[in-house]
Amino acid sequence: MKRVTMIGFGAIGAGVLELVRGNPEIAIDTVVVPDPADAALREALRRAAPGAKLAAEVELGAGRPDLIVECAGHSAIGQHVIPALERGVPCLVISVGALSEDGLAERLEEAARRGGTQAQLLPGAIGAIDALAAARLGGLEEVRYVGRKPPQAWKGTPAEAELDLDMVDEPVRIFVGTAREAAHRFPKNANVAATVALAGLGLDATRVELWADPRVEENQHHIDAQGAFGRLELTMSGKPLRANPKTSALTVFCVARALTNSAHAITI
Numbered sequence: 292m293k294r295v296t297m298i299g300f301g302a303i304g305a306g307v308l309e310l311v312r313g314n315p316e317i318a319i320d321t322v323v324v325p326d327p328a329d330a331a332l333r334e335a336l337r338r339a340a341p342g343a344k345l346a347a348e349v350e351l352g353a354g355r356p357d358l359i360v361e362c363a364g365h366s367a368i369g370q371h372v373i374p375a376l377e378r379g380v381p382c383l384v385i386s387v388g389a390l391s392e393d394g395l396a397e398r399l400e401e402a403a404r405r406g407g408t409q410a411q412l413l414p415g416a417i418g419a420i421d422a423l424a425a426a427r428l429g430g431l432e433e434v435r436y437v438g439r440k441p442p443q444a445w446k447g448t449p450a451e452a453e454l455d456l457d458m459v460d461e462p463v464r465i466f467v468g469t470a471r472e473a474a475h476r477f478p479k480n481a482n483v484a485a486t487v488a489l490a491g492l493g494l495d496a497t498r499v500e501l502w503a504d505p506r507v508e509e510n511q512h513h514i515d516a517q518g519a520f521g522r523l524e525l526t527m528s529g530k531p532l533r534a535n536p537k538t539s540a541l542t543v544f545c546v547a548r549a550l551t552n553s554a555h556a557i558t559i
């Protein structure tokens with residue numbers, strides 16, 4: 292049985308706990324949150340994972356976990372993931388856009404090397420990352436990513452300063468630029484842009500557009516890539532989570548799959 296520490300207990304964390312509950316191979320025994328004394332969170336965790344405890348930090352002493360799964364947000368990478376890698380604990384990472392910060396990808400890699408372990412960047416809400424990363428080996432010429440979400444999914448982002456999201460009745464392009472800038476400016480909405488970039492042409496050579504679109508009810512992700520392998524075109528329409536409309540449900544399934552795969556002899 293794998294002893295797992297989960298970082299973050301929001302929409303993704305709660306969904307993952309529900310999916311792995313009762314799995315005899317995975318024991319999530321600690322959930323790291325900024326305020327472990329929060330009574331409502333304690334009660335929610337008692338219901339979701341009766342054997343688990345809340346903590347402010349990952350235990351990195353003798354009782355360190357076999358595996359860490361990050362589903363918290365960009366700040367958790369520097370705060371929890373890098374120190375855990377340095378102590379040899381493998382980490383599954385969902386907040387991939389954090390690597391848009393100058394030097395963070397290098398620090399992550401160095402920490403994993405020092406600890407003799409690995410950080411696995413999860414595809415989250417998008418598919419075909421395996422194909423894109425393989426295609427890169429043959430040479431990619433162009434990779435473009437377009438993300439489209441309903442206007443309400445852009446609340447709490449810089450888009451709010453530029454338009455009244457409650458009044459948007461036509462698709463509005465709220466960002467065009469590199470994947471690095473997208474991930475940096477929209478840390479809760481452009482992790483997929485960063486993942487597509489890191490698998491393909493890199494954060495600075497991947498063109499990204501982000502749209503607030505009242506005509507879609509789902510979170511739409513479109514990849515267009517070409518290179519020596521041929522051409523890849525993918526559109527995914529992800530149902531948003533009720534608990535957080537910025538996040539697609541597939542993200543939860545992706546994290547749960549990675550967790551269960553970590554305990555299996557054959558993985559797919």
Ligand SMILES: NC(=O)C1=CN([C@@H]2O[C@H](COP(=O)(O)OP(=O)(O)OC[C@H]3O[C@@H](n4cnc5c(N)ncnc54)[C@H](O)[C@@H]3O)[C@@H](O)[C@H]2O)C=CC1
Pocket residue numbers: 298299300301302303304323324325362363364365366367370371385386387388413414415416417478479480482483486534535537538539542
């Ligand atoms: N790769 C992908 O496809 C996707 C990645 N994400 C990433 O996942 C993150 C979490 O998503 P949701 O669960 O929907 O968000 P949420 O806002 O519902 O939950 C975030 C949780 O993490 C906790 N948290 C935040 N910073 C923390 C820290 N430094 N240490 C410990 N806990 C911390 C919060 O208190 C909260 O419990 C997003 O911020 C985003 O960066 C989200 C959707 C898709």
Ligand SMILES: O=C([O-])CC(=O)C(=O)O
Pocket residue numbers: 416478479480481482483484510529537538539540542
């Ligand atoms: O969940 C999604 O649809 C994608 C998302 O938020 C992100 O890329 O950060």
